[in-house]
Amino acid sequence: MTPGLSTRGRYVTVVSLVLVVAGTLATTWTLVALGMVALSALLVAVLWFYPTAIYYRRRKVELSWWLETSDQPGGMFTPQHPLSLRIAVRNHSPRDLRVREISPILPTAWEGIPLRDVLVPRGHEVEAVVTLRALAPGNYVLHGAMLRTIDLCGLLELTSYFPNPLSLKVFPKMALPQASKGLMKETKASREERIGVHHVRHRGRSGDVRELREHVAGDPFKLVAWKATARRGKLMVRELESEIVLTHQIVLDIGGSMRAGAPGTTRLDHAVELSAALARAALDGGDRVGLVTFDTTVHGALLPDEGRPHFLRLMDRLIEVRHVASAESTDLTDGELVAAVARYLFHQESVDVRVRSTPPKGDPAWEKLATGPTGELYDLAAMMRVVDTLLSSRVRPSGHDTAMARLRRLCVVRGIELPYRMAPTPSARSSGLAAALTQATRGQRSQVVVVSDLEGILEEPAEVLRALSMAHKWSKVACLIPPPPRMVEGAHAELSETVYEVLSGGETRRVDALRRAFLAVGSPVVAWSAGDKPEEVLRRIRRPRGIRADAPRAAHRAEAAANAAKGALDASRSPRY
Numbered sequence: 001m002t003p004g005l006s007t008r009g010r011y012v013t014v015v016s017l018v019l020v021v022a023g024t025l026a027t028t029w030t031l032v033a034l035g036m037v038a039l040s041a042l043l044v045a046v047l048w049f050y051p052t053a054i055y056y057r058r059r060k061v062e063l064s065w066w067l068e069t070s071d072q073p074g075g076m077f078t079p080q081h082p083l084s085l086r087i088a089v090r091n092h093s094p095r096d097l098r099v100r101e102i103s104p105i106l107p108t109a110w111e112g113i114p115l116r117d118v119l120v121p122r123g124h125e126v127e128a129v130v131t132l133r134a135l136a137p138g139n140y141v142l143h144g145a146m147l148r149t150i151d152l153c154g155l156l157e158l159t160s161y162f163p164n165p166l167s168l169k170v171f172p173k174m175a176l177p178q179a180s181k182g183l184m185k186e187t188k189a190s191r192e193e194r195i196g197v198h199h200v201r202h203r204g205r206s207g208d209v210r211e212l213r214e215h216v217a218g219d220p221f222k223l224v225a226w227k228a229t230a231r232r233g234k235l236m237v238r239e240l241e242s243e244i245v246l247t248h249q250i251v252l253d254i255g256g257s258m259r260a261g262a263p264g265t266t267r268l269d270h271a272v273e274l275s276a277a278l279a280r281a282a283l284d285g286g287d288r289v290g291l292v293t294f295d296t297t298v299h300g301a302l303l304p305d306e307g308r309p310h311f312l313r314l315m316d317r318l319i320e321v322r323h324v325a326s327a328e329s330t331d332l333t334d335g336e337l338v339a340a341v342a343r344y345l346f347h348q349e350s351v352d353v354r355v356r357s358t359p360p361k362g363d364p365a366w367e368k369l370a371t372g373p374t375g376e377l378y379d380l381a382a383m384m385r386v387v388d389t390l391l392s393s394r395v396r397p398s399g400h401d402t403a404m405a406r407l408r409r410l411c412v413v414r415g416i417e418l419p420y421r422m423a424p425t426p427s428a429r430s431s432g433l434a435a436a437l438t439q440a441t442r443g444q445r446s447q448v449v450v451v452s453d454l455e456g457i458l459e460e461p462a463e464v465l466r467a468l469s470m471a472h473k474w475s476k477v478a479c480l481i482p483p484p485p486r487m488v489e490g491a492h493a494e495l496s497e498t499v500y501e502v503l504s505g506g507e508t509r510r511v512d513a514l515r516r517a518f519l520a521v522g523s524p525v526v527a528w529s530a531g532d533k534p535e536e537v538l539r540r541i542r543r544p545r546g547i548r549a550d551a552p553r554a555a556h557r558a559e560a561a562a563n564a565a566k567g568a569l570d571a572s573r574s575p576r577y
Helices: 007-025 029-057 226-232 267-284 308-319 334-348 364-368 380-392 403-414 426-440 461-471 497-519 534-542 555-573
Strands: 061-067 082-091 097-104 110-112 115-120 125-134 138-150 156-170 198-202 208-214 236-244 247-253 288-294 298-305 369-371 377-379 447-451 476-481 525-527
Touching: 007 029, 029 156, 061 138, 061 156, 082 097, 082 115, 082 138, 097 125, 115 125, 138 308, 138 334, 156 308, 156 334, 226 236, 247 267, 247 298, 247 426, 267 288, 267 308, 267 447, 288 308, 288 426, 298 308, 298 426, 334 369, 334 377, 334 380, 334 403, 364 369, 369 380, 377 380, 380 403, 426 447, 426 461, 461 497, 476 497, 497 525
Parallel strands: 247 288, 247 447, 447 476, 476 525
Antiparallel strands: 061 082, 082 125, 097 115, 097 138, 110 125, 138 156, 198 236, 208 236, 288 298, 369 377
């Protein structure tokens, strides 16, 4: 921590050197004297300001911060809503501190304006408020803040970092639908369902009489109302109904194509908000809700349940989908992972695991070293000792985990952001969606809503369509496609009108191809825009167009639909002007 020249100080230094050189070449000693006086004054300023760095090293300056209570319902933090971060700077040194800037270290999905020009008198504490804003829901950690202190004349500056981790959860916005009537219209009851708020018509002897109607072909004679038949002179049957609790499964895509775009405008952000709204509406109606997340594989599953505690668990799972650190999901080598954790330990825990000298060739010490992406060496054994100590208080240790797995777990616990893998193979995407559908429909009748952009599914549609056909035997499945970031309001302002029309037309043809392929096996595909309300999306799911009455029995048409989907994909790739 050494003082350096500020922008003004660099200007003064350059001007002083120019005066000295020009005066020497022109033998004008007045210019030389002016330059030397300026350099001498700068040297005196350095000697006077240097003790400030010593006070920082001796921790005579302290920083603490906390978030003020949110005015949102329940005190929760939501995206795009300003947050007030109160910062307190305590000066125990015998000098006044002139803080030019206080900059919190923010995650990529946050934005804020640094605090400028704060005077902290000696022996006093000064509080200030910084306004921040989260752009997307998630579980974030504010690791610390940078303080830039200047001298009296503004010639020198000292930049210091104060590690002060602050964890907070940003919940998604929940535009609550007006009523929970089930995500899709239920037509049959299930033996496993218990009494609830949903009225379901069915055939059988159990249930309450809903109405009397004329007999139609296919109605069993055991439902014939003989007294009403005798009165009216024609066959009349009883229409029964039962009150049940429905089970909803939300299958959420967390792949790389869902993360493209600026924070707060990605498809994943829209999907998380809609999933939270649908889950809250169903739970408020007394139903059960489960969650399955997938990309190339099933990442996580939350069994269906009900009540307020389950709603909180569901919200935790939804806000954690942005922070995935598995080896299959992150585009990071082992060396880059070691380097990222080493930088975190150095700045946050004051632990330096870098190896200064290279061991000789054949030395057994090489087995305990790791190489970074630029060739730097790290003491992996020392790093793992520190990592295990940090994880022992948060996560139960497992003897089967590798060193890289423990490093990735530390990244999740401590909020170290890792880049997500953006381009998986199309066949892996299809396998992941098929596995998620199997997981969601296993063991019970449910209403499944797949929230995904379905990117790359048409490349290998046979496996997905086969899974949809199997799921329709016991469940109802609908697919929701979030709005892409380039098609939300204002996102195409930087593009020319022609390019925007080409991109929009390609997306429309892709959605149409998906809709035709999925309708063949009885699953509606609904694409919604950023301005649509949850009630409108639910209305489109409950009243889909183009689904035949025998769609749930269309398992034998899955292969034909897959071939048609491939043809539709080829047609959608050809631009139309």
